[in-house]
Amino acid sequence: MATKIITVANQKGGVGKTTTVINLCHGLSLQGKKVLALDFDPQGNLASALGIKQEMGIYYLLTMGQNNKEERQFIHQTVRTTGRKNLWTIPGNQDTRGAQIDMSTRERPVSYIRQVLDIFMKNRLDYIFIDTSPSLGGLQERALWAADLVIVPTAMEYLSNQGVIKLTEILRVLHEKYRWNGKLLGILPTFYDDTTRQSRDSLKHLREAFGDLVLPIIHRATVLREAAAEGQSIYEHDPDSRAAEEHLRVVKAVLRAK
Numbered sequence: 001m002a003t004k005i006i007t008v009a010n011q012k013g014g015v016g017k018t019t020t021v022i023n024l025c026h027g028l029s030l031q032g033k034k035v036l037a038l039d040f041d042p043q044g045n046l047a048s049a050l051g052i053k054q055e056m057g058i059y060y061l062l063t064m065g066q067n068n069k070e071e072r073q074f075i076h077q078t079v080r081t082t083g084r085k086n087l088w089t090i091p092g093n094q095d096t097r098g099a100q101i102d103m104s105t106r107e108r109p110v111s112y113i114r115q116v117l118d119i120f121m122k123n124r125l126d127y128i129f130i131d132t133s134p135s136l137g138g139l140q141e142r143a144l145w146a147a148d149l150v151i152v153p154t155a156m157e158y159l160s161n162q163g164v165i166k167l168t169e170i171l172r173v174l175h176e177k178y179r180w181n182g183k184l185l186g187i188l189p190t191f192y193d194d195t196t197r198q199s200r201d202s203l204k205h206l207r208e209a210f211g212d213l214v215l216p217i218i219h220r221a222t223v224l225r226e227a228a229a230e231g232q233s234i235y236e237h238d239p240d241s242r243a244a245e246e247h248l249r250v251v252k253a254v255l256r257a258k
Helices: 017-030 047-048 057-063 070-076 096-105 114-122 139-146 160-176 196-211 222-229 242-256
Strands: 002-008 036-039 080-084 087-092 127-131 151-154 183-190
Touching: 002 139, 017 036, 017 047, 017 087, 017 127, 017 151, 017 183, 017 222, 017 242, 036 047, 036 057, 047 096, 047 222, 057 070, 057 087, 057 096, 057 114, 070 114, 080 196, 096 139, 114 139, 127 183, 139 160, 151 160, 160 183, 183 196, 183 242
Parallel strands: 002 127, 002 151, 036 087, 036 127, 151 183
Antiparallel strands: 080 087
16 A cells, blocks of 8 residues: 555644544554654644654754755654554654744745655555644645645534634645645544534534535543543553544544545
């Protein structure tokens, strides 16, 4: 199987993007898939939630250019083990903002991140996941264009759903103006609460708008916050929980996607 690049994005923060990336990546690695997780969010939360330190890896990845053998070797050295079989990461930190400024200053093309990631496409990886920042500024658009598949997590609230609409409009523009060849894998409802009308209405509206593109729901769960605080995936923190079961359903959707 050729390496698939999956970008996880929404125009609104606080919708569970990093939680989604961690639990999908680890879930896929537990299925025997080789996975590399990239943290394009300057907050660097992906590394923290995996229990490892934040570093400038993403900054180096996006600014060094890979024009010679030494640079390519250095970029390979930015990959870190997560302590989990088949799962690696390139951590980010606040310096990722500098990479965004660098790309804008140098007027890098929309295809730039895809070109940068070519260095990993022959490493027998099954998946490369990109965790993105809510802001645009050029970095998110390039991360979206790099993707074969896009997952859009959305909390069950009005503003988050508006972020979905804005992001799908960006994908349309990337298709029409920049010849993006990827596709939307699905919309992932997060922070779902059976007891609130807002959650039920939001889910209903998503299904009316996106139909079969709506992925299995992820309920609001304290164990997900606890897992992130302890630097663990949900499968490590509470493998028998409903949250673990729900994320595995999404993992299976990813495995089926073409």
